[in-house]
Amino acid sequence: MATKSRGLQPIDAYLAGLENPAAKKTLGALRMQLRKLLPGAVETISYQMPTFKVDGNAVAGFAFFKNHCGYYPFSGGVVPALKEQLDGYTTSKSGVTFPPDKPLPAKLVKALVQARLAEIAARGKKPSSVKKKAATKKALITDRVTDSAVKEATGRDWKAWMRALDAAGAGELNHKQLVAHLAREVESTWWQQSIAVAYEQARGKRVVGETAATGFQVGVVRTLPLRADELWERIATQAERWLGAGAKLTLEPGAGYEVPKRRGAPGARGEVRVVKPGQRIRMTWQPDGWKKPATLQLTLVPKARGASLHVHLEKLPDAKAREAMREHWSRVLEGLAEK
Incomplete structure (x- = not known):
C-alpha cells in the first residue's frame, strides 16, 4: 500500500493530527473505502493532502478545512460529469465539500473514483504528445480549493487574498518571507503554504523553469513610487524607457514594433497582442539572435502607496536567456521609477 517508513505513515500522521473528532472519523472511514476501491494504490501526501495514486496518477484526495471536509479527484472533469449525483453538495470543477458529520455516501465515492479511473484510461489512449502536454500542465491551487x-x-x-497581499507588497517577498507574513494572520501552516503558493502562481512568481507548454519562463516584479495612472502613462508614451532606446510603440493589438540595435545591446522586434488600458499589455518579444519570439506580459497592480509592475516572459529559448532576461528586466523596472 504505502511506502514503509519508521513511525506513522503520511496519511496516518495527517489523520492523527486532526483535532475535530467527526472529521477524523469521517476521513478515516473514507480512507478505508478508498483502500477497498483502489487495491494496490499508493497512499501519499500530495498538495499537502492525503492522496491515493494509481500508476503514478492521483485518483482521489481528501482534507479537512476548519469546518468542512473536501474530496478531490485531481481533475477538472469528474465533478461536472457527476453534476446530477452531486446535487445538494457545494462543488467546484475540482472538488466536493461536505460537513464532517455527514460523510459522502459510499455509492457517491465509488462513482467519483470510477469516473476518475475512466478518465485516466481514456487519456492513456491519446497520442503521446497529448499525454505529455497533459502530464506537464500545472494545477492551480485556486482551481482545486474553492472560494x-x-x-x-x-x-x-x-x-480578497490577492488584493490584500498586493497591498502588503507581497510581490517583492520570497516564499519564506511570504509565509511568515501570512503567519501573522493565518494560524494553520497548511493554509499559510496554500495561500502563498496560490499568490505566487497568480502573480507569475511560480513559473520560473521549463514546462512543455511555455518553455523557459521568468517573472520580475517591482513596486514603484508612482501612482498607477502615472506608471501607465510612462509605459504607454515612453516606450524607449522599457523597450530600449529608439523604440516606438503603438499600443494597439496587431501593431508591430522594433528596437534598433545599439552598442552593447541587441535589437529586438515583436507584435502587440493584447492591450487592457491601465492594466496589462501582452506582446511578442524577439531580440536579435533568437530563432523564435518569446511572449512578454506587463501587468500593472495599483497599491496603497505606488503601483507594482509585474513582468512575465515565457517561451524563452534556454536557461541562459532566462537569467539574462531576469537581469535585464530588473534593470528596466528600476529605471522606470527614475524621473
Missing part, C-alpha cells in the same frame, strides 16, 4: 473553503478557513476568498 468558500478558503473564506471559511481564513476569512477571505481568493480574490
